[in-house]
Amino acid sequence: MDGAQTYQVSVNTVSENCTSCSLAAGCLPKGLPWQQWRQLDALARHPAVFVRRQRIYSQNAPFYSCYIVKSGAVKTVYINAQGQERVLGLYLPGDLFGLDGVGDGSHTCSAQALERSLICRINFADLEQHMARMPKLQRLLLQLMSDQLNAAHGLICSLSQSTAEERVVRFILELSDRYRQRKLSGTEFRLAMTKTDAANYLGLAVETLSRVLGRLRNRGLIRIQGRQLQILNEAALKAIADPSHIFLDS
Amino acid sequence: MDGAQTYQVSVNTVSENCTSCSLAAGCLPKGLPWQQWRQLDALARHPAVFVRRQRIYSQNAPFYSCYIVKSGAVKTVYINAQGQERVLGLYLPGDLFGLDGVGDGSHTCSAQALERSLICRINFADLEQHMARMPKLQRLLLQLMSDQLNAAHGLICSLSQSTAEERVVRFILELSDRYRQRKLSGTEFRLAMTKTDAANYLGLAVETLSRVLGRLRNRGLIRIQGRQLQILNEAALKAIADPSHIFLDS
DNA sequence: CGGGCGATTGACATTCATCAAGTCAAGTGG
DNA sequence: CCACTTGACTTGATGAATGTCAATCGCCCG
Structure with missing residues (x-):
């Protein structure tokens, strides 16, 4: 038990079925023929509310x-034998998570809400049955897992070949992209995680993250107060993220 | 072209179709009803030979x-914009690789034979069709991807929370396990990769790997000459790999 | 025999983690 | 409403782990 109560109340801003959900276009039904959305509705449980820190x-x-974020944000963390936490993933509205358990039938990490969030739950056995009948859904799932694998590989590369600054900048740009994909501002947004979590995700000490962000601010590349972040010079950030990039014209 | 010929004469144990392949039990058909193996045979192309370094x-x-290793060994590498290589995976007989491309339809990394290897190729479109008809195969593929994702997450944790020594030891033990699963000796085996590649995979400089291995040898935990490795004190290695482990009885 | 890659070893440099203090904001309880 | 606590964050000083550079060796392969 951790002190987070378990309100399980659905909210009328986000609809309870896929056919009328505003997120559907960027969510699981993505790319599926419209008629099949109705079948998905049979799968997804009413979205449930999770409060900050709730598992x-x-x-x-x-x-x-497995689960889909309807609103809010979720992190997945692995806790090793020494009790150290390692943040493995950040999931925003429309993202599916929880498939880590397919491998051996039990979850290899925990998932926690980072703020008040609405989460759809999808029974995996049901999902599998639908997959067999809906080739596009089958493909979608594989793509999704492949994307997650590629993301992990990207992180691996960053962790072993990049400086703290490069990692931080790539993280910022990645967030920017993800918000843009969701039709939100890509230049001004709130970090969903605490800086401690973000540092952990990047394989850095909080202090290092703090210093790097300070440096970026001093150079006029970003503005940051608390978790509110604004990108002031995207081109410069991109140049840092990808050091091989050379400005031929500018 | 690079001269690489390493006759791995094993051959007649490896056959051209799944039903008679000695690897089948630990390969893709794993867990499928025997009758369905024949259907897989329609999928898999005759295994092709790749020489050392061949893409x-x-x-x-x-x-x-996607592909399956029948004999030999394969590495996958990502090459970034600066031309730096990063080793992402090592695949041994029975392992499937190449699904990194499902995400956006193109491969995100390259695959290279580490020695003379036999590789089965499986057309993904065909595989998908069979998946729809064979629930177990569908499940298997998802499990496989989940396993790879979990492996990547393990590496991520190691990279950011472990010392060079811990990483190296875990790598050795992981190899040991994988060889054991293949009914080979888990205490004495040949590293499939060069030490340069292994170091890269572990996010270390070759020099560091060399020094760590030297230290492990001096402490009498392993014997190593060239790529031939022998584990002399597995318990001690396990204690290093998992520092929280305490010997209650021994 | 010669060339080159892979490996080892030593000396040195540097990034980043760690430790320690202290600020700030938001609860929480009396 | 004020003292107290707590968690998130910042900033500075220090040290350690590991990368980098350089020299050398052995060995395989052409």
Whole structure:
């Protein structure tokens, strides 16, 4: 038990079925023929509310379902034998998570809400049955897992070949992209995680993250107060993220 | 072309179709009902020979197929904009690789044979069709991707929270396990990669790897000459790999 | 025999983690 | 409403782990 109560109340800003959900276009039904959305509705449970820090599932728990973020944000963390936490993923509205458990039938990491969030739960056995009948859904799932694998590989490359600054800048640009994909501002947004979590995700000490952000601010590349971030010079950031880039004209 | 000929004479144990392949039990058909193996035979192309350093597929190439190692060994590498190489995976007989391309339809990394290897190619479109008809195969593929994702996450944790020594030891133990799973000796085996590649995979400089291995040898935990490795004190290695482990009885 | 890659070893440099203090904001309880 | 606590963040000083550079060796392969 951790002190987060368990309100499970659905909210009328976000609809309870895929056919009328404003997120559907960027969510699981993405790319599916419209008629098949109705079938998905049978799958998805009413979205449930999770408060900040509340667990959605726990490491080592048996795997029955995967989840989709409707609103808010979620992190996945792995806790090793020494009790150290390692942040593995950040999920924003429309993102599916929880498939880490398919491998051996139990979750390999925990998922926690970073703020008040609405989460759809999808029973995996049901999902599998639908997959067999809907080739596009089958493909979608594989693509999704492949994307996550590629993201992990990107992080691996960053961790072993990049400086703290490069990692931080790439993180900022990645967030920017993801917000843009969601039709939100890509130049001004709020970090969903605490800086401690963000540093952990990047394999850095909080202090290092703090210093790097300070430096970026002093150079006039970003503005940052608290978790509110604004990108002032995107080109310069991109140049840092990809050091091989040379400005032929500018 | 590079001269690489390493006759791995094993051959007649490896056959051209799944039903008679000695690897089948630990390969893709794993867990499928025997009758369905024949259907897989329709999928898999005759295994092809690749020599050391030969590419199996290239980064950015369009994705049509995935592959299975029948004999030998394969590495996948990502080459960044600066031309630096990063080793992402090591694949041994029975392992499937190449699904990195499902995401956006093109491979995100290259695959290279580490020694003379036999590789089965499987057309992905065909595989997908069979998946729809064979629920177990569908599940298997998802599990496989999940496993790879979990492996990547393990590496991420190691890279950001572990010392060079811990990483190296875990790598050795992981190899040991994988060889054991293949019914080979888990205490004495040959590193499939050069030490340069292994160091790269572990996010270390070759020099560091060399020094760490030297230290492990001096402490009598392993014997190593060239790529031939022998584990002398597995318990001690495990204690290093998982520092929280305390010997209650021994 | 010669060339080159892979590996080892030593000396040195540097990034980043760690430790320590202190600020700030937001609760929380009396 | 004020003292107290707590968590998130910042800033500075220091040190350690590991990368980088350089020299050398052995060995495989042409």
